[in-house]
Amino acid sequence: MSAAPLLPQERRLVTAIPGPKSQELQARKLNAVAAGVGTTLPVYVTRAGGGVLEDVDGNSLIDFGAGIAVVNVGNSAAAVVDKASEQLAAFTHTCFMVTPYEGYVAVAEQLNELTPGDHEKRTALFNSGAEAVENAVKIARAYTKRTAVVVFDHGYHGRTNLTMGLTAKNMPYKQGFGPFAPEIYRVPVAYPYRWLTGAENCAAEAAAQAIDMINKQIGADNVAAIIIEPIQGEGGFIEPAKGFLPAIVEFAKANGIVFVADEIQTGFCRTGQWFACEDEGIVPDLITTAKGIAGGLPLAAVTGRAEIMDAAHAGGLGGTYGGNPVACAAALGAIETMKELDLNAKAQRIGEVMLGRLRAMQEKYDVIGDVRGRGAMIAIELVKPGTKEPNPEVAAAVAKACHAEGLVVLTAGTYGNVLRFLPPLVMPEHLLTEGLDIIENAFTGV
Numbered sequence: 001m002s003a004a005p006l007l008p009q010e011r012r013l014v015t016a017i018p019g020p021k022s023q024e025l026q027a028r029k030l031n032a033v034a035a036g037v038g039t040t041l042p043v044y045v046t047r048a049g050g051g052v053l054e055d056v057d058g059n060s061l062i063d064f065g066a067g068i069a070v071v072n073v074g075n076s077a078a079a080v081v082d083k084a085s086e087q088l089a090a091f092t093h094t095c096f097m098v099t100p101y102e103g104y105v106a107v108a109e110q111l112n113e114l115t116p117g118d119h120e121k122r123t124a125l126f127n128s129g130a131e132a133v134e135n136a137v138k139i140a141r142a143y144t145k146r147t148a149v150v151v152f153d154h155g156y157h158g159r160t161n162l163t164m165g166l167t168a169k170n171m172p173y174k175q176g177f178g179p180f181a182p183e184i185y186r187v188p189v190a191y192p193y194r195w196l197t198g199a200e201n202c203a204a205e206a207a208a209q210a211i212d213m214i215n216k217q218i219g220a221d222n223v224a225a226i227i228i229e230p231i232q233g234e235g236g237f238i239e240p241a242k243g244f245l246p247a248i249v250e251f252a253k254a255n256g257i258v259f260v261a262d263e264i265q266t267g268f269c270r271t272g273q274w275f276a277c278e279d280e281g282i283v284p285d286l287i288t289t290a291k292g293i294a295g296g297l298p299l300a301a302v303t304g305r306a307e308i309m310d311a312a313h314a315g316g317l318g319g320t321y322g323g324n325p326v327a328c329a330a331a332l333g334a335i336e337t338m339k340e341l342d343l344n345a346k347a348q349r350i351g352e353v354m355l356g357r358l359r360a361m362q363e364k365y366d367v368i369g370d371v372r373g374r375g376a377m378i379a380i381e382l383v384k385p386g387t388k389e390p391n392p393e394v395a396a397a398v399a400k401a402c403h404a405e406g407l408v409v410l411t412a413g414t415y416g417n418v419l420r421f422l423p424p425l426v427m428p429e430h431l432l433t434e435g436l437d438i439i440e441n442a443f444t445g446v
């Protein structure tokens with residue numbers, strides 16, 4: 001019941017990427033798995049840990065994806081494996097809504113303590129990020145007795161019907177999957193790199209436009225919730241210009257609107273703080289979490305002000321598997337690991353190394369329009385030289401070149417022109433540096 005020894009922390013290529021065994025498996029995948037479920041890099045993984053993924057062909061790849069910001073503590077982190085294995089052997093499921101267990105309560109207590117603000121809080125657990133966002137909307141509507149929900153340009157909140165509606169980008173998330181839920185309104189976000197009158201005007205102008213749209217098109221009194229990612233994830237790691245988030249929070253407060261921070265991608269030390277909204281001292285009314293919470297096991301949460309969380313009637317929230325005991329045990333192991341290894345400090349260090357190297361590359365390669373992000377949530381936005389015109393072709397070519405060299409990188413962005421880097425926070429620095437060398441070589445090549 002104890003964790004396997006850490007894999008050798010090295011990049012090792014013994015075949016082309018993907019290798020022959022991965023290609024065989026990919027052929028089976030194409031015949032067995034629905035086409036709508038894509039794969040970014042079809043290497044089939046057998047083991048993973050620290051900063052590497054090992055595949056069926058014996059290759060060892062450097063991981064700049066962390067399963068999309070999930071394995072912040074690394075794959076199969078010792079405390080996650082130990083606690084989850086022990087729980088797995090004791091019991092796997094009772095349904096918390098039928099006969100409860102301590103792990104769920106302990107996770108709720110941890111989240112109530114770790115999330116911003118020292119007010120009284122409550123937590124409810126779910127299975128996925130989308131489910132957490134849906135429940136935040138249910139709770140905000142029950143509390144305010146209003147219906148409208150405000151979201152932002154470039155926002156991403158999931159793939160269920162309600163959260164597709166909340167998500168901005170059509171392809172691939174929404175195309176052909178409508179109709180979408182009503183009472184969802186989208187307003188501008190402060191995207192400094194693309195703000196037409198300049199980054200210095202971005203926060204104030206974007207906030208004024210968003211607030212004006214809410215007042216004029218919806219009516220502030222009709223708005224139950226404003227939902228925003230403190231750094232937009234799928235939208236391209238857009239860090240709203242400083243001052244924008246506080247202005248929106250202030251407006252929400254003045255108008256009795258529940259402010260929801262969707263920290264599903266930014267949470268759990270990813271940005272060098274427990275939660276990204278701490279950066280501007282924001283205390284959300286509700287906060288949604290998932291991805292990094294449980295070291296890879298499916299778990300999600302809504303945490304927030306007791307009076308708001310308790311507004312939903314008994315039996316109104318829940319789900320068969322929500323807060324599964326094994327996932328809760330894993331979360332307790334993951335949170336313990338984050339504290340013990342001081343993963344906030346590790347994320348900050350990753351950010352320093354990455355931003356330094358990537359800014360130096362920006363000087364050399366004129367397709368790199370913007371370098372941004374915080375902690376271990378860093379991205380570069382690629383453009384046609386001398387313009388800000390999105391360059392998704394170069395993003396795809398660089399990603400492909402990195403993959404061929406055994407570095408897992410992901411793309412993002414409304415225009416598909418952003419490369420995003422999300423290493424596990426336990427990645428050793430020599431792998432981080434080697435990964436950055438591979439990125440630099442890829443730019444030289446394209």
Ligand SMILES: *Cc1c(COP(=O)(O)O)cnc(C)c1O
Pocket residue numbers: 127128129130131133156157158159229233234262263264265290291
């Ligand atoms: C990934 C993500 C979601 C959806 O989470 P799932 O677990 O995939 O349902 C929602 N919001 C944000 C900000 C995300 O990054």
